[in-house]
Amino acid sequence: MLVNSRKAAWAEADRLFPTDYIKNDRASKGAGYDIYYSTSDDNQSWISDLGDRLELNICSKRGVESINIYIEEEPEIEAEDRWNSEDVRHLCIRHEFYTEGDTRAYSKMLDMVDELEPTTANIYKVAMDIAKHSKDQPPVESVMFILKREAVMTFYSLNM
Numbered sequence: 001m002l003v004n005s006r007k008a009a010w011a012e013a014d015r016l017f018p019t020d021y022i023k024n025d026r027a028s029k030g031a032g033y034d035i036y037y038s039t040s041d042d043n044q045s046w047i048s049d050l051g052d053r054l055e056l057n058i059c060s061k062r063g064v065e066s067i068n069i070y071i072e073e074e075p076e077i078e079a080e081d082r083w084n085s086e087d088v089r090h091l092c093i094r095h096e097f098y099t100e101g102d103t104r105a106y107s108k109m110l111d112m113v114d115e116l117e118p119t120t121a122n123i124y125k126v127a128m129d130i131a132k133h134s135k136d137q138p139p140v141e142s143v144m145f146i147l148k149r150e151a152v153m154t155f156y157s158l159n160m
Helices: 006-016 025-031 085-094 103-115 120-132 140-150
Strands: 021-023 034-038 046-049 053-060 063-071 076-082 153-159
Touching (some): 006 063, 025 034, 085 140, 103 120
Antiparallel strands (some): 076 153
């Protein structure tokens, strides 16, 4: 059996294990991993927490049946969008944007890029400024698309 979290593994163990259970500190210390024994006096079943899986050893009149619940935890994935004025400057040159603005306005727009996170609202602000200062004023949606595609980079980190 395969689950994607320790919580799900213990939920399956609760469903499959025939009785309540309690951790046995002495057995756990000797084994080097946590061992949980049945709380019922007439049932000798136990659970071994082996880290990457739970091993249920269920005792019955037929013998001991072992059930492994494997845990393949999915990592927590964080994504962070970043942009910088140099990439926006190159984008403006490549697409012939900001041809109608002066150096002061252009520098102010590039400073805005360095100061703001590339959220949708901030991409809109920068795109509006670029469109306003570009020949034939391209649609702001098009400038936003180009900014997102060519200037915003997404960095991912995995937390296991």
